[in-house]
Amino acid sequence: MYQQLAKYITDRIVVNDEQLQVILSYFKALTLKKNEVINNLGNPARRMYFVNKGCLRVYFVKEDGAEVTRRFAFENALSTSLTSFISGEPLTEITKAIETTELVYISRADFYYLLDVLPCWEKFYRNLLEFAYVNNTRRLQSFVTQDATERYKLLLKENPHMVQRLSNKLVANYLNISQEALSRLKSKI
Amino acid sequence: MYQQLAKYITDRIVVNDEQLQVILSYFKALTLKKNEVINNLGNPARRMYFVNKGCLRVYFVKEDGAEVTRRFAFENALSTSLTSFISGEPLTEITKAIETTELVYISRADFYYLLDVLPCWEKFYRNLLEFAYVNNTRRLQSFVTQDATERYKLLLKENPHMVQRLSNKLVANYLNISQEALSRLKSKI
DNA sequence: GAAAAACATTGATCTGGATCAAAAAATCAG
DNA sequence: CTGATTTTTTGATCCAGATCAATGTTTTTC
Numbered sequence A, B: 001m002y003q004q005l006a007k008y009i010t011d012r013i014v015v016n017d018e019q020l021q022v023i024l025s026y027f028k029a030l031t032l033k034k035n036e037v038i039n040n041l042g043n044p045a046r047r048m049y050f051v052n053k054g055c056l057r058v059y060f061v062k063e064d065g066a067e068v069t070r071r072f073a074f075e076n077a078l079s080t081s082l083t084s085f086i087s088g089e090p091l092t093e094i095t096k097a098i099e100t101t102e103l104v105y106i107s108r109a110d111f112y113y114l115l116d117v118l119p120c121w122e123k124f125y126r127n128l129l130e131f132a133y134v135n136n137t138r139r140l141q142s143f144v145t146q147d148a149t150e151r152y153k154l155l156l157k158e159n160p161h162m163v164q165r166l167s168n169k170l171v172a173n174y175l176n177i178s179q180e181a182l183s184r185l186k187s188k189i
Numbered sequence C: 001g002a003a004a005a006a007c008a009t010t011g012a013t014c015t016g017g018a019t020c021a022a023a024a025a026a027t028c029a030g
Numbered sequence D: 001c002t003g004a005t006t007t008t009t010t011g012a013t014c015c016a017g018a019t020c021a022a023t024g025t026t027t028t029t030c
Helices: A001-011 A018-023 A082-087 A108-117 A119-145 A150-159 A160-165 A167-173 A178-188 B004-012 B018-024 B082-087 B106-118 B119-145 B148-158 B159-167 B168-175 B177-186
Strands: A028-032 A047-053 A056-061 A069-074 A095-097 A101-107 B029-034 B047-053 B058-061 B069-071 B093-097 B100-109
Touching: A001 A018, A001 A047, A018 B018, A018 B058, A047 A108, A047 B004, A056 B119, A069 B069, A069 B119, A069 B148, A082 A095, A082 B119, A119 A150, A119 B069, A119 B082, A150 A167, A160 A167, A167 A178, B004 B018, B004 B047, B018 B058, B018 B168, B047 B106, B082 B119, B100 B106, B106 B119, B119 B148, B148 B159, B148 B177, B159 B168, B168 B177
Parallel strands: none
Antiparallel strands: A028 A101, A047 A101, A056 A069, A056 A095, B029 B100, B047 B100, B058 B069, B058 B093
């Protein structure tokens, strides 16, 4: 159950076995059914999740109720509503399992406790923040500098597995275009 | 010269006077003329800047040469091309002074050296990354969930000083709309 | 302080992608 | 396996905001 997470951590920071066991001991298992939601707008993010199997979808909800996908978390990815996890303020993005999903999670309190007691966890968190920032910026850059076709081509190039694994509807939503628009632009490439 | 930076640091982390002097000793002064550029696409980011007076504009350049503003850094703000600063890869955003601007800066090498030797600097960097991430995410959310008028109203509410201080052209560019579109939507509010 | 340059406004037209609608294809539940 | 739901495709129409153009206004420069 902890094997994938252990590899994830040791791939990113230098950590001895004792420290690793301490870290892992704070993670608990959770299985979600398809379409199950794990947080609610208005509450703060209380956990950070690691995906062993399955896939999470994180999305914003517009005022009119429309959803815009912010990110997917596939196997061996960490996921939380990081802005809320950081600030403690209510979250503005919903996380839902798009298929049956096996997770392990750590509570926000335990996460911050580890930051205080394990210097290597501070390094881990630094790494996590750096990657989250870089990914976020790439996505922002793509939205403000590229049209729908360019965004799709970039996705095909950088994350082909996403296009293979997800329905057109979800891919379109990730690109922030309608599924009709995606269908049309695919037929033109 | 270091007064504003010293306050910026002590407002964010717990640091004794000796540590503070060590940190400040790595910063050097630099004054930019209006429209002077401080980095070039293709090079990695080698410095982090702190604005004492003036204003920096950080922008992406599209394939067709059009510019899209990513961020402004006014007085008492840190600024770098953080994705490049983190990864060491060539930067994808240009930083230009939009007026005569007085800066102090630290080199990337010295910044990382401080991370190794001063635990409080690691905390400082964590804080910096967290805020950068949160701001980035807010901006991404605004772009994917709001139309031009809503983005403008949000800017007016959250950063009225930006609307006051900057030309319509720059405000429009920050909102990723044409200056004509901004002029029209303002007349309708 | 006058000429030049940059910026702001307003009008006309264009366009990428949204929305609405309906049919075809795929997936799911019992 | 079969009917029901969901997804995908294609067509018709619409709209927010872009672009082009012209004029007025402010700022810069010498």
